[in-house]
Amino acid sequence: MAAFVIRRLLGMVLVLFAVSVLVFLIFTVIPNGDPAYRMAGKNVTPQVVEQIRKEWGFDQNLFVQYTTTMKKLFSGNLISYENRVNVVEEIIRGLPRTFALAIGAALIWFVVGVAVGLFTAVRAGRWPDRVVTVIALVGISMPVFWLGALASYYLGYKANIFPNGGYAEIADEGFLSWLHHLLLPWLVLATLFIGVYSRVVRSSMLDTINEDYVRTARAKGLSERRVLIRHVLRNSLIPVVTLWGLDFGAILGGGAILTETVFDLQGIGQYFAESIKRLDVPPVMAVTMFGAFFIVAFNTFVDIVYALLDPRIRLE
Numbered sequence: 001m002a003a004f005v006i007r008r009l010l011g012m013v014l015v016l017f018a019v020s021v022l023v024f025l026i027f028t029v030i031p032n033g034d035p036a037y038r039m040a041g042k043n044v045t046p047q048v049v050e051q052i053r054k055e056w057g058f059d060q061n062l063f064v065q066y067t068t069t070m071k072k073l074f075s076g077n078l079i080s081y082e083n084r085v086n087v088v089e090e091i092i093r094g095l096p097r098t099f100a101l102a103i104g105a106a107l108i109w110f111v112v113g114v115a116v117g118l119f120t121a122v123r124a125g126r127w128p129d130r131v132v133t134v135i136a137l138v139g140i141s142m143p144v145f146w147l148g149a150l151a152s153y154y155l156g157y158k159a160n161i162f163p164n165g166g167y168a169e170i171a172d173e174g175f176l177s178w179l180h181h182l183l184l185p186w187l188v189l190a191t192l193f194i195g196v197y198s199r200v201v202r203s204s205m206l207d208t209i210n211e212d213y214v215r216t217a218r219a220k221g222l223s224e225r226r227v228l229i230r231h232v233l234r235n236s237l238i239p240v241v242t243l244w245g246l247d248f249g250a251i252l253g254g255g256a257i258l259t260e261t262v263f264d265l266q267g268i269g270q271y272f273a274e275s276i277k278r279l280d281v282p283p284v285m286a287v288t289m290f291g292a293f294f295i296v297a298f299n300t301f302v303d304i305v306y307a308l309l310d311p312r313i314r315l316e
Helices: 002-029 035-040 046-056 062-075 087-122 127-141 144-158 175-208 212-219 224-255 257-262 268-277 281-309 311-315
Strands: none
Touching: 002 035, 002 062, 002 281, 035 046, 035 281, 046 062, 062 281, 087 127, 087 175, 087 224, 087 257, 087 268, 087 281, 127 175, 144 175, 144 257, 175 224, 175 257, 212 224, 224 281, 257 268, 268 281
16 A cells, blocks of 8 residues: 555656646747746736746746746745736635635535435435435526525525625634625535535446345345445445545645635635636636646555555556
């Protein structure tokens, strides 16, 4: 197992390096033209452009430009030329809010999705399965921004059950207020994924339930509940773990832009959207790198969890 983990970690480092090169090329080389003008944003003056060109090494070779860009990204010395704020500090400020949104929603959609998938797999072909299938398809089909706007208006503004947007810091307003502000965004963001995960679990369980090792477990006299949980569900979770790791990484990297914007959570996703609106390149580049790194890191985490769920994978 240790050798498997080391191989995956080394592979992650190589992929992260490739991602950093790709992000650098996308933002500085591929668009063509002078990257200093793009970096300066909308308020362009010759003096600012010249300062950026020297500061970022755009008047030197690509290797110097790449190393300078990575130093700025990872040293925390990355300044937005649009509003003169430190980009890394802004990301760090929004990170706990995005983490709180992503972790809460991910736990809800994973637990509920697996439970619903197990329920429908056991009752496959019966009316409960059909009803849940229709509900899941409705949940998948609803856009997050539309569902979030409806929930915020009717449950927040009209009924006053939940706060109408905003984020409450635990240190300032306490845990209950923090939970109260995040519960509705969690449910809205999780709704889309619950339908997907329930269908994946159902399909995987129906494929697994007729395997030879499952019939052997039944022949040994194990209870149906133990067979379903210990043998069928455990092996059916492998594709679910894949989805969960990738989706969670994507949300942390800015995939919850619409949810954060609708509920005004001021997380990384909302900061990313506002930076695009302002044509502010440094924050967009930093958040893109941040998101890509999280997706790669969680993909590696998924591979390691794979090996725990199925020892055969360790031999690859």
